[in-house]
Amino acid sequence: MNRIKLCVVGACGRLGSTIIKESIDHFEIVGAVESVHNPNIDKTLTNFGIIESDIKITSSDDLSSAISNADVTISATTPTAELLNAPVYVENNKKIIIGTTGFSTDEYSKLVSTFNNKIPSLLTSNFSIGMNFLYNLSELVGRLPDEFEISINEKHHSKKLDAPSGTALSIAKIISKSKGYKDLIFDRTKHGKRQQSELDVTSERLGGIPGIHEINIAGQYELLRLEHIAFSRAAFARGALVAAKWLHNISEPKIYSMKDVISN
Incomplete structure (x- = not known):
């Protein structure tokens, strides 16, 4: 071969x-x-x-x-x-x-x-194959009732130049399309109370982390967390x-x- x-x-x-x-x-x-x-x-x-x-x-x-x-x-x-x-x-x-x-x-x-x-x-x-499977799962969030709100957090090594990561922005784009969000919020301290049109995307830079991406989906009485961790x-x-x-x-x-x- x-x-x-x-x-x-x-x-x-x-x-x-x-x-x-x-x-x-x-x-x-x-x-x-x-x-x-x-x-x-x-x-x-x-x-x-x-x-x-x-x-x-x-x-x-x-x-x-x-x-x-x-x-x-x-x-x-x-x-x-x-x-x-x-x-x-x-x-x-x-x-x-x-x-x-x-x-x-x-x-x-x-x-x-x-x-x-x-x-x-x-x-x-x-x-990552796993992350791209997570992209597919993210397309389904629009099926949830309106009370469910979503946020994205990503963590990477301290030498990474861009923030948020391209992956986090890709997830945000998919979720925004599915859920109808219009505005990405990277710093909640500048915006106060969350609005219905807003999706929070936060970043952390520390150590040698290859990549962790977390999607939090919260209703009034329950939380669903989708997480992808790259070990290497x-x-x-x-x-x-x-x-x-x-x-x-x-x-x-x-x-x-x-x-x-x-x-x-």
Whole structure:
């Protein structure tokens, strides 16, 4: 059985390096990319201590070369880097999976415009299979009586840049659509008494937590709590690799999501 050839952009990052480590049984790493000034450029993956491989870590300036032999590329970098790299995937007709968060509305729209109907691509705020199942459960909250109110809390490691997390915002979008909320409240101290149109989304940054997302659903006399806890970044890496296997078999040039992956 031929292994899927994979390139990872953001190869030295927390998620990128974990994806490479988790890939060794079923994929062939043919490219590893980092930002131009990363000190690990030109080191092999062996030198960097990820896996035993002679593949060198390539500068993003040479992205076209790095993805040339890849069946699928997975990228976890920054919004700025993704917008710079996106046209390269299109020009080279390469399938791309992006798990970067922190995009502004305009940045995300630009990314979608770059990929739409040009190449098979997959965009997600969270690769975890369990979290994407939680997304599906979140769609059901609109069936609850009006007295039930909902809040979202997320916890991550103290080095995470964006808050709330992209995942929390994705949950909020799903719940708002289902329940009819119009306003996201990130700091209750500035808004006073809760209004019917409001959904509270709070964030905490501490320690080395890979990710905890909690949905609280409260009526007057009962509380339902839906919680997803990632024990390790391997949960996200394995989900990314499931997505890569799925996208490898897709030919229609559309933008897909993890919902498409877990639905098939």
